[in-house]
Amino acid sequence: MLATTLTSERRNRWSQARSQCIVTWSVKSRSIFGRSRGEVHMADKLSETITYGKVDEEYAAKLAEIAPELDGPVWMVNLMKYRDVAVYEDGRESTITGAEADALYAPFEIFRELGASLVLYAEVEATLLGDGQDWDAVAIVNYPSRQAFLAMQERPDYLDRHAHKAAGMERTIIMCCTPMDLPIPPPDFPRASFSTAPNPSTPEDPAIIVCHVVQLAGGGSGAADFNMYSSKAAKIGFAQGVRIEGFFEVEGTPVGDGRRWDQVRFNAFPSRAAFSAVVNDPERQEAHAAHREVAMSDTYTMILRPLIDRLGASVAAGWS
Numbered sequence: 584m585l586a587t588t589l590t591s592e593r594r595n596r597w598s599q600a601r602s603q604c605i606v607t608w609s610v611k612s613r614s615i616f617g618r619s620r621g622e623v624h625m626a627d628k629l630s631e632t633i634t635y636g637k638v639d640e641e642y643a644a645k646l647a648e649i650a651p652e653l654d655g656p657v658w659m660v661n662l663m664k665y666r667d668v669a670v671y672e673d674g675r676e677s678t679i680t681g682a683e684a685d686a687l688y689a690p691f692e693i694f695r696e697l698g699a700s701l702v703l704y705a706e707v708e709a710t711l712l713g714d715g716q717d718w719d720a721v722a723i724v725n726y727p728s729r730q731a732f733l734a735m736q737e738r739p740d741y742l743d744r745h746a747h748k749a750a751g752m753e754r755t756i757i758m759c760c761t762p763m764d765l766p767i768p769p770p771d772f773p774r775a776s777f778s779t780a781p782n783p784s785t786p787e788d789p790a791i792i793v794c795h796v797v798q799l800a801g802g803g804s805g806a807a808d809f810n811m812y813s814s815k816a817a818k819i820g821f822a823q824g825v826r827i828e829g830f831f832e833v834e835g836t837p838v839g840d841g842r843r844w845d846q847v848r849f850n851a852f853p854s855r856a857a858f859s860a861v862v863n864d865p866e867r868q869e870a871h872a873a874h875r876e877v878a879m880s881d882t883y884t885m886i887l888r889p890l891i892d893r894l895g896a897s898v899a900a901g902w903s
Contacts (some may be wrong), residue, residue, distance in 0.1 A: 622893035633838060634672075635752035644730050646759070649673040654728040655761075656899070658702070658831060660847050662756040662796070662883070663721045677750065682719065684751030688744050690735075697735060698727040702897040703828075704850075705792060705887035712884035716754075721794055721887055725897045729759070729764035757838040758796075760831035760847055762898050767808035767827070768819040775853075780824025782856035791855055791886050792828060795848040803845060810877035815870035820861050826851040829898040842881060849894060858886070 665681030677684075694700055703723040710717050726732045735741050777784045784790045799805040817825075828849035836844060852858040861867060 623690075633748055635755045636757070636838035637841055638838055639836055642759075643837055645736075645835070646837070647733055649729055651730070654730055657726050657729055657732065657834070658760045658762075658829070659724045659726065659732065659837075660758045660760055660796075660831065660833075661724070662718045663720045663722065664717065664755070664779045665719045665751055665752045666753045669747075671746065671750040673688035673746070681751035681753065684747045688746050688747035688751065690741055693735060693738060693741055693744075694724065697731045699731060699735075700725055700893070700897070701891060703889060703894040704891040705794075705883050705889040708791070708888050709886040710883065711886065712882050714881070714883075718883070718885060722883065723894060728870075755838055756796075756836065756840065756844075758831075758844055758847060759835050759837060760833050763830050763832045763846070765827065765830055766813050773828075774821050775824040777824055777826075777853040778854040780857055782823060782854050782860055784853045786818070788854040788856055790889075791852050791858060792889055792892070793850050793852060793858060794883070794885045794887055795846075796844055796883040796885075797846040797848070797879055798843060800878055800880040804829045805880070806845075807876040807878075809846075812870050812874035812878060815874070816861070816867050819864045819867050820850065820852075823857045823860050824853040825857070825861065826895070828895045844881075847871075851895070852894075855886070 659682045663685070665685060667680065669679050669681050669684035670678045671677055679687075689701075691701065701722065702725045703721065705721050707720060775781070777790055782788075797809065800808060828851050830849075831847045833844045833847060852861070877880075
């Protein structure tokens with residue numbers, strides 16, 4: 584079961600690292616990966632090939648300056664929209680899809696050498712809330728540190744593989760995240776399993792993950808309302824067998840569309856029927872109107888079908 588509070592030592596270290604990212608400003612003389620603009624680095628070459636999003640140069644520079652003793656695990660959450668047909672920068676003829684090009688990119692052996700791992704890969708079955716843009720997949724890579732993420736950008740083997748990612752992606756949002764204390768008390772009743780829940784997982788209606796990407800209203804002041812909604816909705820969700828996979832604070836967005844995001848939340852449901860039961864519960868709907876709607880200024884809410892799911896285990900390890 585996922586713990587509800589971080590150990591004090593880990594919380595303090597993540598908080599200090601997050602604070603350092605917020606207060607460090609030195610982008611004018613640095614590349615997007617924190618390198619001198621007078622030097623040529625492979626990461627600079629990589630940055631020139633990122634056509635699927637806007638690089639946040641200020642945040643990338645801050646990432647490179649975090650003191651090693653404050654660095655630690657991060658979860659890179661990727662929202663991905665694939666091209667119908669991959670388009671390679673070198674002009675090579677291509678008949679493969681964007682998703683197939685992304686599969687050629689998949690740098691699993693590089694992840695292993697860095698101590699990183701893909702902890703979630705899920706297809707987006709439906710986008711319930713958002714700005715009208717649809718997404719094809721959500722992926723999360725857990726890195727042992729921010730420096731490990733940056734070190735990957737310098738590797739020639741990664742740059743070679745990145746050509747496939749650039750060819751396959753229409754647009755991407757990448758958010759650097761750390762786990763947050765859960766604003767929800769543990770249930771005071773036995774939690775139903777996926778198989779014993781009122782609407783259990785079945786072959787016809789298997790488990791889903793619901794992802795919420797949230798920009799809080801008022802520059803973050805909406806957190807209190809969002810937490811109030813969460814505490815009310817949790818009781819209803821737990822009774823339906825809902826499991827919290829991970830709640831994250833967004834430290835920064837290395838690649839995106841210029842928008843700020845504050846939190847990403849992942850809840851696992853035994854089935855779509857269980858999700859519908861929670862959504863249609865009158866008490867939850869009342870809490871939604873009173874607290875959730877006013878808490879957010881922007882959001883994506885997506886139903887995911889996980890193909891790889893080690894997210895909960897990775898977060899639990901990070902909380903220990």
